[in-house]
Amino acid sequence: MALPESFVSQLTGLFASPAAENPTGAIVEAAYRHAGLNARYVTCEVGPAGLEAAVRGAVAMGWAGFHCSLPHKIAVVKHLDELAQAAELIGAVNCVVIRDGRLIGENTDGQGFLTSLRATVEPKGQRIVILGAGGAARAIAFELALAGAGHILIVSRRREVGEGLARDLRERTSTDASAAHWHTPFAVPADTQILINATSVGLFPDVGAKPEIDYSTVAAQMIVADIIPNPPRTAFLNEVEARGCEVIDGLGMLVNQAVIAIRSWNGIEADAQVMRETLTEIFG
Template structure:
């Protein structure tokens, strides 16, 4: 019979106030006739463990992880889905009676969206950034058949690690370019992706890219939805 206890899901992020996922998910739950709520939670890095234990204690079905928790959450999981294990980052956690499994839908969603414009198979892709979203996009694009992934990042060690990951764990080749000053997009690039947090609301900054090097027919994508 109908009751007043809905199942709970949500998102852990900093900052949570600008995350529109709650509107999308609650509309989807309502459309599917599910008695489920989605709660945006402001969770600073030092309280991530508390948030995870709280979700388990309250019997949440699962939760999303956004900036800056997509890699740190790995320390609290019992299992990783195969693609998430390669990516080394998680944005979706499933709670099965206290056993937590991490999935990564960031890269899959990106590739599905990209295919509405261009098939990544056989393409050369430049990814700006080397964080959680960049890892997911780089790995899934490589698994989708991209011939080469170039990682561009200011922190050299992190960028080199991601390029090595793509080259060693996927069929694609990969390289790293240190982002020092204005970045010029190489000729022959098919897709340019901003997978950094640059421009995240309320900032209106843009990546330091020489946009005159963005050629005709090149697809440009941005993971930051900043209206």
């Protein structure tokens, strides 16, 4: 059977076909249907030993590209021909574009967050606190640094990881950065302008969980974002919104990273509203 004119996939270490387990696939398919595009997005289960063969197979079968989820985001780099600036800085790839047989690695997670944030505030010159120092926090931190953030504070329970990320930001970008060890309820500095939860705390099914911070130090003038899409309205966002903060949910990051990927794969502007509505139906 002939492939659609544009075929993309997700190479994942876990089989994730239900929409709630693979929301990116669901929203990409919804965007394709809405655009009337002859394209498909499927999930492929690929073990670490088969990653190289899967990447070569994607080129051989004429795919437009693919997403990479854990545990492949770092391992896939050595199988690619080129890295975009952000992916090279971050050291991880979540999206691969295939052009003329060449594999180009992107990291769209941070770009998706930045697009979502910019709908509310421009990060240039802002003092930003990021809770967490994992893969998502790293991607977001570098995109904010490239966008000209004034200062980025990384708050991490793993002291050496947080300090390492702050050091990488200082050495590889023009943005100043520092780290704080998260071993007690974290007091948010009074001069913070943007506060971001880049941890998995509050993700379904632990919907009542909140990052361990001193909420009395969260001021009403702060803009607060959460990267968690499920549930869209986390306990963390409810808490800070009650304190007068303007909040940004995690749906925007998930939608925008997919919009960026579709643009790279297919050369079209996907309808972000259709994709967001699809996520709302999935997550409630």
